[in-house]
Amino acid sequence: MLKADSKKTRFIVPGRCVMNVTPLILRIVAMQTSRGQCCVLVLAGVFLLSTPYHAVQAGKILVFPVDGSHWVNMNLLIQGLHARGHQITVVRTASSWYVKENSPYYDSITVTLPEPINIEDEEFFVSFLSKMLEIQRSGASLLAFIKFYWEMMTGLSNMHRQASQLVVEIFENQALMEQIQKAHYDLVLTDPGLPAGVLVAHKMKLPTVFNVRWITSGEGHFVIAPSPVSYVPTSGCAVSDKMTFLERAKNMFHYLLNMCIDHFVVSPHYDQLAKRYFGPDANFYHMLQGTDLWLMRVDFVFEFPRLTMPNVVYIGGFQCKPSKPLPPELEDFVQGSGDDGVILMSLGTLVKGLPIEITSEIAAAFAQLPQRVIWRHPGERPHNLGNNTLLVKWMPQNDLLGHPKTRAFVAHGGTNGIYESIYHGVPVLGLPLLFDQFENVLRLEVRGAAKVLDVTKLNSQRFLEALRELLHEPSYRENMQRLSRLHRDKPVHPMDSALYWIEFVMRHKGAAHLRTESYKMPWYSYHSLDVMAFLLAIVSILGAIVVATVRFMFLRLCRNRKSKLE
Template sequence: MLPTFRSQRGHVTPLLLFLSSLHITSGGKLLVVPMDGSHWLSMQSVMKQLKENGHKIVTVAPEVNLHMKPSDDLYTLKTYPVPFTQEELEEHYQNTVNGIFEELPFLVKVVKVYKMLQTTSNMFFSTCTSLLFNEELMRYIEQSKFDALFIDPMMPCGQIVAEYLGIPSVFFLNGIPCGLDSEALQCPSPPSYVPRRLTTNTDHMTFAQRVKNLLMYMSEFFLCGFFYSPYSSLASQFLQKDMTVVELLSHGSLWLMKADFTFDYPKPLMPNVVAIGGINCAGKKSLTQEFEAIVNASGEHGIVVFSLGSMVSEIPMKKAMEIAAALGTIPQTVLWRYTGEVPSNLANNTRLVKWLPQNDLLAHPKARAFITHAGSHGIYEGICNAVPMVLMPLFGDQMDNAVRMESRGAGVTLNVLEMTSKDLSDALKAVIYDKTYKENIKRLSELHLDRPIHPLDLAVHWVEFVMKHKGAPHLRPAAHDLNWVQYHSIDVIAFLLAVVLIVLYISLECCLFCFRKCGWKKGRLNKKSKSKSQ
């Protein structure tokens, strides 16, 4: 993983250059400012490799969190107090999950979702202020002289720290809501073929879909304002200079984007974006004895893997019974990650487990289908292992993710609230027995895996690059130094139009002048000739 040691064809690393870089390629210091949840889980694979390469890693996290636990062999965890308790946090997340399955009138649901999001947003924001105004921790960070920050920019807090310390940062992300990522990258993203989040559009849109896409594009500013605008004020206050969130994020040196064009639709990219989609498929292990036994016992029919993600491990009984009934209609053994009360109609082929090694199970040749909530991690594991999917999106961008897989013929999407037992049963039978689903996902998988370098190596390379070279300013487009009018050449077009108009006006005036002159002469001549004739 040491770039300077790599066998670069014909390139012999000068000894001096190698020595000067040694402290970074083998002993750099990295500060990690992560986000809780599944985002954090895949960030760790990069940290693990960086640690193996000899770097020192410090992670800062709120005392109250879901997944960010101390891990002495991987990183030093520095926690800071926040103004809410572990119980409040867990209760909020459980309420959010329960809310998904509540069947309420549309407007009531919208208000409820809005309130949930507001609470989440308030929790994130108070976490951020708790970090920034924790003098002791900030002093420690400042004194530690980190080479770079490794940040999940979904919450722009990490970048405020980077900005404050004046050190470069690497982002690790799926994307940022409301197209803030494209905006901060100055990356063109034409709404005519780049579907906006939450529209469930594909890249091939009808006229009506393009109208919806443009309306979403225009309304994002207001939709996300309530979440991101407080960070603009916070950053401006903390850094003592005016700073919007877009400007703040635009200072990220390198963006490790969990994108891949077997999953995402092709669109423009900027030079400081590195696509590392499928990074979470790395680190495959063999199954434990317990799971190996279950899989082997499934016989020729094989297995179906069923998980609704790290956040949702139990669902209301009514829905669970509907699902259990459907699962009983197929001959495959179903491994269902589920921690709730056991549905009374659970069939013999269904095994409830509190946790399952999802990627390892999907990699098994006996995996026939994957029932997933369509989180990007799960989908990539489905693609890596060429397992067709039944997609049950729950919230956020999962609906968009599901549509992408369905539009590529690699899965069937169901509305988890509206679906019946039969719908699920039909969908499962389709993806298992209709060969086109398997063929499509196999083709996607072959395209995805045929890459010159593994996304994990790519991610580690670019983090080390930023640490070693103190950023990557040569990848930053000059567009950042232009305002909106300049970027769109509106001033230049106005100037050229003015020139054209002035030239036209002067030409016209000249013509008129000549015309008048001639007309006047002619008039005079006419007069003269008339007076003569008289």
């Protein structure tokens, strides 16, 4: 990378030449007084002239993240963009618990909401998980389940109502709007799981890039690409792409349920804002579907094959990287495992929500293994904990997964952990808890790289048997290492691809040529129902004409015969 006179102009390899760098090189060489320095710079100039470059203006990017685990991967993109000279501004709420106000990588705009968003409250999901596990384990009545589901839908509606207030607080704050306008941002980068950034970008008429897998209605592909539910699993339905009749019926049910939830529970909050600030004809989903580029956190080594669109760029596993050396005390613990190796366990931020009875069963199973265990567990200390188990509040997960002594990973099935497991070729024992985790571990199980257990039916014996099978059956590791080879075999690292396409949208002030306008069509036109009705009408008319002609000819023939007989 070579920086010119100011921070605004940079040169990035590779690409096609869009500007002549010869005058710049000659000017630098002319400024040198040492003969040796001239020689070195001339060689550098030859290299520059022989390498294709394209110039990129180091731009200003406005970022709307989602808190929690979503922030982990958004923060990586921010760091990558910052390293390439871009100025980043992150819009956060005052109650955010992951997105910090001060950072060396970005400036921030902090907005105070009338009430915090549920997703920014750690205790909300812990409480939610505890209630769900209690209902499933106790075999509660249908009435109790319906009551819980109603509470869940109410919580979902409240979360999006709270998130939509971010748009109101920005649009109604004249000083803040002037600040955003005067900054002259080049791009909005947003996670549309909570889509406030979509509306702000539309208001500012700025190109938009999504860092996305999930949107308000579920998996992102469903609103931009044809997604036949006959072979594309829908959100919340843990089935493969090879479904039986009953599985296809279940998949269709989940698809319709998701559409109803989105239409009646989620979208009204954003449709109301769209009509309030953009006029009665404004449609929130048209704004969502009209984004320039979708950076999809998906790799088809993991995802089932499906239809896609030109403005979707796949960056699944972009957070993965080679492991670094462990801290000395952790390295000593790992090396002490000998040939048996170590097992990692992490259930993400929700681990505090697991009942002590379940964690104690897990601990008892671990105690019977010859392997050592590193368990990320910030909650109450389990009973039956063996001497081979180390409890930690945090661990360098990527570095441990990449360690040669790591034998297995006990995980809840979060996307980040799944991709790190694939990258390092470590088989998974899945204990899914919420949301997409069930679908994630199923995808690995179908490929023979994971074994999945139901947490609500877990005991030490079942857990021990499953873990021993994962450790001693070679096919699990072999299948995961095969996925690892496929995942790594790319011409460009997914992170580099993500950064390139973000800068592509900035250079060209959008990517409308990659975006279909089909979302603007009425539903009956999109599915060609009007054309089919027209063709059916034509065929019917022609059929009626033919029938009428034949009938007329037949009747005329009958009259002629009757006349001759008379």
